Amino acid sequence: MQTHPAKRVEIIIEAPAQRRLVRAMNDAGIDAYTILPVLGGSGRSGRWSRDGQVSTASGMISVTCILRSDRLDGLLNAALEVVERHIGVVSVTDCEVLRAERF
Amino acid sequence: MQTHPAKRVEIIIEAPAQRRLVRAMNDAGIDAYTILPVLGGSGRSGRWSRDGQVSTASGMISVTCILRSDRLDGLLNAALEVVERHIGVVSVTDCEVLRAERF
Amino acid sequence: MQTHPAKRVEIIIEAPAQRRLVRAMNDAGIDAYTILPVLGGSGRSGRWSRDGQVSTASGMISVTCILRSDRLDGLLNAALEVVERHIGVVSVTDCEVLRAERF
Amino acid sequence: MDGILALAAANLISPVILSFALGVAAALARSDLTVPEAAAKALSIYLLFAIGFKGGAAVAANGIDARLVGTLIAGLILSALLPFVAFALLKVLTNLSRTDAAAVAAHYGSISIVTFVAGTTVLESAGLTAEGYMVATAAVMEAPAILSALWLISRGNGDDEMEPGLWREILLNGSIVLLVGSFIIGAVTGQDGLDSIASFIVAPFTGVLCLFLLDMGLVAGRGLRTSARLLGAGAIVFGVTMPLVGSLAGLGAALLLGLSTGGAMLLMTLSASASYIAVPAAMRVALPEANPSIYLTLSLGVTFPFNLTIGLPIYLAIARFATGG
Amino acid sequence: MDGILALAAANLISPVILSFALGVAAALARSDLTVPEAAAKALSIYLLFAIGFKGGAAVAANGIDARLVGTLIAGLILSALLPFVAFALLKVLTNLSRTDAAAVAAHYGSISIVTFVAGTTVLESAGLTAEGYMVATAAVMEAPAILSALWLISRGNGDDEMEPGLWREILLNGSIVLLVGSFIIGAVTGQDGLDSIASFIVAPFTGVLCLFLLDMGLVAGRGLRTSARLLGAGAIVFGVTMPLVGSLAGLGAALLLGLSTGGAMLLMTLSASASYIAVPAAMRVALPEANPSIYLTLSLGVTFPFNLTIGLPIYLAIARFATGG
Amino acid sequence: MDGILALAAANLISPVILSFALGVAAALARSDLTVPEAAAKALSIYLLFAIGFKGGAAVAANGIDARLVGTLIAGLILSALLPFVAFALLKVLTNLSRTDAAAVAAHYGSISIVTFVAGTTVLESAGLTAEGYMVATAAVMEAPAILSALWLISRGNGDDEMEPGLWREILLNGSIVLLVGSFIIGAVTGQDGLDSIASFIVAPFTGVLCLFLLDMGLVAGRGLRTSARLLGAGAIVFGVTMPLVGSLAGLGAALLLGLSTGGAMLLMTLSASASYIAVPAAMRVALPEANPSIYLTLSLGVTFPFNLTIGLPIYLAIARFATGG
């Protein structure tokens, strides 16, 4: 089947920064993404878990964004700006997509 | 450690289409997959969020399927058939797996 | 933007094995990871779904770990040790990360 | 006329309605207030279980008679026919595509169980009661409208076959199964059964309803904020006209059946209300090409609040007038 | 005999049992009705908290005596020994692997707290009460069976060391900690404590139980649908024989201890019931090689409904006969 | 003195406090007991709705007077000024960075609604009541402290502009909107409204609070286990000194306003308590550089249990002494 090369960016970031990240992405012209919930994790700032949390302060989300390579730098700049202040990790994977016209 | 090349397909699709997608995958002989919940997202049809939704109408899921490359086309055909009618995105990544005999 | 090659390992494993997996990863010197919830899936042992489950016995999680390639084998060994006894799947993808010093 | 306004005002200043308003206001102001999805689903399970059970227990108390059977049949016919009325009205008032119009029409043939409950509350505060089997009528009216909408589409396409299993999937929608199932449990266990769980399904019911409506307000407000621009003036006019049309159809049936004032008012309410749980889910499966933002915003963002605030007192006034109650 | 049948019939036509039946039926019919996982877990937290607290308050009211201590010890021994009986029975009736048989055996030594509660309800409708410390007995019986099963396996492997921390992890399982913890809170705060939260943990209890059993029915039905083929006739025979065997062991202990009719019936019920929360979780950690579909389907899909419908009236009839109550 | 100890002891042996202790103990023992996030959020929605509604209904019953307005203004000023006191104290007692100190200070200027509710319970068991508008005071005190903390930081940075929309996002935090909104609903619908949902928001309230505190204990215990090492002795001293300092500031304001003994005790409690829902969320947005483990552990792991167990009886004793109540 015919597929087309694209980039898959995954931004794991603390939930309270979601609005800021989305705004930065929109400013960079990117408004297609999917947000997955995160149960818990561990990093330099220790372990955490979403269990029983009432406040939205503790908790992370994973934002996945599939896009054409020529738009990658715009997204990474937007993401970096937010991730630099907030807790978060950004990774980029090569992928193939169906129906390239959508991206 | 010995790893083996495989394909990792991720299908982000609206939740009500899950049964249809699984049926199509089964018909294509694929019955190993994992479904992750999706919190929200944005695309051509605007932003949405799972918060507070009572109906199963609004909401997406992410179906991950790891498989040998020779079975990729079968899966993509099955996925495309469903994704064409429903809201959804399909991406394929090269990956390596342990214990190739499972896939 | 400057990115750096890294590996993205995704371990889909039954939830009751989480402690064991984390312990094995820590023993291998790896303590940065993110855990995503899993809604359901299908494999050689049949279909399952998290809906309505009261016991923690049924249910899987997805552990994502981004790390430098030279640490990959340590992680895979740790993961394999646990996955061999438990229900689970391991896949590795090449990725690029921002801010390499974190990994 | 004064009576209607007084009742409407009293209805508006109730915790239930104000909770809905709070939700809408919070969403429009972009507050991050949300009810977790699992909690919202749990609330709806509670409500369906409680409504069904109490309806069943009421039928057990009153027994089955010809009017019950007649009312169920009337509900079935109303649900099956109203989509055609809605479809025609949409063709006149809007320029929605055939598919979108059919999907919207399915919602208005079917019912909203929370509107039904709010109607019961309005009845109670007016000192009226209704036939116990109105809950069963509500259950019966959930699905036929979906079939009518699909027929509208397939006739248009010249292809009148339905995907195998689809009809089954629609009928076995969780909310329908729960409502019918708990109705049967209530009917079988009767007053004894009701007594044993009344402090769970009766006493706290109105309070739980407040939280549920808070959530519905949040979802409706969010929908209005993001999708109102999809609705033209015509669609909004439809969203307040169709309930009135539906209510009159319901009234006609009620008069033919000889229902009590309360029963007439509830049949009007059911006919006037639009689904936002079962039918949207069915439409995503059966008519995925239809745009969900349109039918969800119209049903939950326009018609639901219209019925809740203005519609219910009107239906009661008309029912009283027509039945002499 | 007539009495048993009448009681069994009355038991069957209760909202609690019918809610379970509704869940099973919906799952078998492939309805998409589901209770969200978080809601199901919340229901189980509520039930464990309420059961533990009420048990503790009952002990506070009656004080501690020798029979209490004796009953706890008896529960411990029953839980530790019943897995050997179950294992032997499985070897005769099925051809399960040693590991699978040991895992199943652990479930039948341990207990199901919802079966226990259903037993209490049956007692109440028969106008009987039981010793308040039966909840504590239930808590004591949760875990020993797990150790026995692990011993059965390690003896077979010739390796009798347990992974460090495993035993601790088993004992600190959330459901055990919550049951024991709320029991202690109930015992410490006594009647005053109970009064302050009775309208939360007493009044709505049966209603909440209905929703919980609806969910258990859904899970059990789903399990039956996908995994029934894993169970041979032998396993199913085991699933209804073992509870009877267990109940007789419980009866023996109760007679030795001189428990009341109600106490005897509940100790029988505990011995007859099979775990589906704590033990499955422990098995995934301690015996991951065992197939979860087998023990879950057997415990939740066969033995739980058997006890709920047929078992409980039988245990009560036997307890009455044996204690002359 | 004896009276204080007796009251403190009685307070400690309540289901609510013991549920918190159970949670802490389970978390410290590494039990896997957890309350699902969605259930915890649902519990907090219930509590905020119930607290706000009851406060509003109380104001509706008593009417608005000058003292009400004065108390709201006093609350506003206390919330705005206490962060400066906290900041100074932190500079003396700890070597936290300017940012971390400001973030912690914001928490102590703001309030904890569960501590407030626990204070009400202590009042009730002492046979006292308070002005109905204390809930409104609590709502008013949520946010000003955040602004003060941001001002402390921006002054330090020489940059005193705030990101556009930030202030709005802070004020529209879900918990603030829900508390204020339900307060208004309670005030508008008054006693009739309260009666219609009392069996939901009044009767089961204390029981729901137990489960909520169980969850808070679990989260606090987990925080202590993983982050206690981040707190030096100085920070812990701050965590128990600052509430006392805050309570005295609250007492001063109460005396100036001429509040009742109960009102004074609650204003002290509000001033003494530290936020762990609204402010942590605001800090992640406004001061993401501050370390959340520090302020969460201090507020939820140190000050919250201190207030709950030792603080409340002390505040009551002082309030009684100072107001002659």
Ligand SMILES: Nc1ncnc2c1ncn2[C@@H]1O[C@H](COP(=O)(O)O)[C@@H](O)[C@H]1O
């Ligand atoms: N290398 C990594 N791989 C996957 N997730 C990570 C990694 N590093 C950090 N994270 C996630 O980001 C969160 C915050 O990381 P940190 O800022 O290092 O504490 C962690 O709790 C993890 O959820």
Ligand SMILES: Nc1ncnc2c1ncn2[C@@H]1O[C@H](COP(=O)(O)O)[C@@H](O)[C@H]1O
């Ligand atoms: N490029 C993309 N990257 C990630 N997720 C996407 C993308 N496009 C669409 N989606 C997801 O698919 C949903 C529907 O997309 P659409 O049909 O474009 O509205 C969105 O709400 C997103 O969750």
Ligand SMILES: Nc1ncnc2c1ncn2[C@@H]1O[C@H](COP(=O)(O)O)[C@@H](O)[C@H]1O
């Ligand atoms: N090839 C695969 N791709 C994605 N997920 C898988 C795959 N195989 C197994 N899984 C996941 O692992 C679980 C257990 O697999 P199994 O041990 O094969 O039953 C399944 O329920 C899936 O969630």
Ligand code: NA
């Ligand atoms: Na209708």
Ligand code: NA
């Ligand atoms: Na047993």
Ligand code: NA
């Ligand atoms: Na304070």
